[in-house]
Amino acid sequence: MAVIADQCPDVRVTVVDVNEARIAQWRSATLPVFEPGLDEVVARARGRNLFFEAITPQVLAAADVIFVCVNTPTKTFGEGKGMAADLQYWEKSARTILQHARKGTIVVEKSTVPVRTAEAMSRILNARADDEDFPVLSNPEFLAEGTAVRDLLQPERVLIGSRPGPAGDAAAQALAAIYRRWLPEEKILFTSVWSAELSKLSANAMLAQRISSINALSELCERTGADVQEVSQVIGSDRRIGPLFLQAGVGFGGSCFRKDLLNIVYMCGQLGLHEVAAYWKQVVDINDHQVARFTRDILAHLFNTVVGKRMAIFGFAFKPETDDTRDSPAIAICRRLLEERAELAITDPRALDNAARDLAGLPGSIHFEPDPYAAARGAHAVVLVTDWPQFRALDYARIFADAQRPAFVFDGRNALDHRGLFELGFNVVPMGKPPLLHR
Numbered sequence: 001m002a003v004i005a006d007q008c009p010d011v012r013v014t015v016v017d018v019n020e021a022r023i024a025q026w027r028s029a030t031l032p033v034f035e036p037g038l039d040e041v042v043a044r045a046r047g048r049n050l051f052f053e054a055i056t057p058q059v060l061a062a063a064d065v066i067f068v069c070v071n072t073p074t075k076t077f078g079e080g081k082g083m084a085a086d087l088q089y090w091e092k093s094a095r096t097i098l099q100h101a102r103k104g105t106i107v108v109e110k111s112t113v114p115v116r117t118a119e120a121m122s123r124i125l126n127a128r129a130d131d132e133d134f135p136v137l138s139n140p141e142f143l144a145e146g147t148a149v150r151d152l153l154q155p156e157r158v159l160i161g162s163r164p165g166p167a168g169d170a171a172a173q174a175l176a177a178i179y180r181r182w183l184p185e186e187k188i189l190f191t192s193v194w195s196a197e198l199s200k201l202s203a204n205a206m207l208a209q210r211i212s213s214i215n216a217l218s219e220l221c222e223r224t225g226a227d228v229q230e231v232s233q234v235i236g237s238d239r240r241i242g243p244l245f246l247q248a249g250v251g252f253g254g255s256c257f258r259k260d261l262l263n264i265v266y267m268c269g270q271l272g273l274h275e276v277a278a279y280w281k282q283v284v285d286i287n288d289h290q291v292a293r294f295t296r297d298i299l300a301h302l303f304n305t306v307v308g309k310r311m312a313i314f315g316f317a318f319k320p321e322t323d324d325t326r327d328s329p330a331i332a333i334c335r336r337l338l339e340e341r342a343e344l345a346i347t348d349p350r351a352l353d354n355a356a357r358d359l360a361g362l363p364g365s366i367h368f369e370p371d372p373y374a375a376a377r378g379a380h381a382v383v384l385v386t387d388w389p390q391f392r393a394l395d396y397a398r399i400f401a402d403a404q405r406p407a408f409v410f411d412g413r414n415a416l417d418h419r420g421l422f423e424l425g426f427n428v429v430p431m432g433k434p435p436l437l438h439r
C-alpha cells in the first residue's frame with residue numbers, strides 16, 4: 001500500500017488494522033517490520049496520501065477500493081487443524097465491509113487464500129442483492145520479503161482475477177488502472193478469480209518444491225561424495241531448469257511456504273486427490289527432514305554430546321534482509337539444540353527481538369548477542385543458519401582465536417569460504433558436500 005501511495009500521489013491510501021498497536025508503530029519513526037527501502041517509501045508518502053488509522057465506519061464508507069490483506073494462517077483447531085487455512089480473519093473483514101462500505105466498492109483479495117475464497121467472499125457480500133453490490137477481485141501478492149519494495153516497483157507480473165461479466169471486467173480495469181501508473185501493460189495479467197487464487201498457491205508450492213528437491217539431492221551428495229553446489233551449477237545451466245532457488249540449505253521458512261503447501265494438501269484431500277496431496281506433502285516432509293538431519297549431524301560431529309557446549313547461532317531470520325522469523329528453520333534448530341542442553345548464543349543483524357519472543361519460556365541457557373564476535377567467543381561451534389552477507393565478511397581468524405578446540409563451523413547455507421576456514425584451523429561441515437575435518 002505504501003508503494004501504491006508513493007507511485008500515485010493523487011490516490012488516498014488508508015491502512016487500517018484491528019491491531020491498534022501495529023497502527024501506532026506504522027505512524028511512528030520505527031516501522032513494525034524491517035524491509036530494505038521501505039522507510040524511505042513510507043517517509044515520502046505518509047501524511048501526504050498515505051495514512052494509518054484505526055478501523056472506523058467512516059474510513060470504510062469513504063473507500064472506492066478495499067484491499068483485504070489480513071493473515072490467513074494454518075488452522076490450529078477443529079476441522080483441518082494443522083492443514084487448512086484459517087479464514088476467520090477473512091470472513092470478519094467481509095462482514096465489516098458489508099456493514100460499513102458503500103455499494104459498488106471494489107473488494108480486492110490480496111491475502112493468499114484457498115481456491116474459491118473469493119467466491120465465498122462474494123456470497124457474503126452480495127447475499128442481499130440480485131446484482132453484485134461489491135465486485136470481488138483476486139489480486140494475489142508475489143512480493144518476497146527482503147526484496148519487497150523492489151518486487152513491487154518492478155514485478156515480474158501483476159495478476160488480477162475477476163468474475164466473468166461487465167461488473168467483473170470494470171472492476172478489474174479499475175484496479176489495473178492503479179498498476180498502470182508505473183507498470184507497462186504487458187506486466188498485468190488477467191485471469192478468472194479461481195485461476196488467480198490457484199496461481200498464487202501454485203507459485204509458492206513450486207518454489208518450495210525446488211528447495212526440497214535440491215535439499216533431497218544434498219543428502220544424496222553427502223552420501224556419495226558429490227558436491228551439491230557443483231550439481232546445482234550444472235543443472236541450473238539448463239535453461240529449462242534455471243539457476244535460481246537451487247541452493248541447498250537447512251530448509252525454507254517464512255510465513256507462506258509451509259502454510260500454502262499445507263493448504264494445497266488439504267484442498268487436494270478434500271477433493272479426493274490423495275496422490276496429489278501426498279506429492280505436495282512430501283515437499284513439507286523433506287523440509288522438516290533437512291532441519292532434523294542438520295541438527296543430528298551437529299550432534300554427531302560434536303562427539304554425540306553438546307551438553308553445556310556453547311553454540312554460536314549465526315542468523316535467526318528465515319532469510320537475509322528481513323527481521324521476520326515466522327517458521328524460520330532457526331526455531332526448530334535451536335529447540336533441538338536446547339533439548340540436547342547446549343548453551344546458545346544467537347546473533348542476527350535484525351531479528352533478535354523476534355528470536356527472543358520465539359524462544360521465550362524454553363528451558364536452557366540462551367544469550368542474544370548483536371555482535372557476532374561476542375556470540376562466537378568461547379564457542380564450540382558456529383552454526384550458520386541465515387546467510388546474511390555480514391557473516392561472510394567477518395574476521396574468522398579472530399573467531400578461531402577465541403573458539404574452543406576443536407573448533408567447528410556448520411554452514412547450513414554454504415555461505416562461507418570452506419577451504420579458507422579449514423586452513424584457519426576450523427573443522428568445516430557444509431551442506432551437501434564432504435566435510436573438511438582435521439584429524
Ligand SMILES: NC(=O)c1ccc[n+]([C@@H]2O[C@H](COP(=O)([O-])OP(=O)(O)OC[C@H]3O[C@@H](n4cnc5c(N)ncnc54)[C@H](O)[C@@H]3O)[C@@H](O)[C@H]2O)c1
Nearest residue numbers: 016017018019069070071072089092093111112141143145
Ligand atoms: N509476508 C509475505 O511475504 C507475503 C507475500 C505474499 C502474500 N502474503 C499473504 O498476505 C497475507 C498477509 O500476510 P502478512 O505476512 O502481511 O501477515 P501479518 O500477520 O503480518 O499481517 C496481517 C494483519 O492483518 C490484521 N488483521 C487481521 N484481521 C483483521 C481484520 N478483520 N481487519 C483488519 N485487520 C486485520 C492483523 O492484525 C495483522 O496486522 C497472507 O495471506 C499471506 O499469505 C504474504
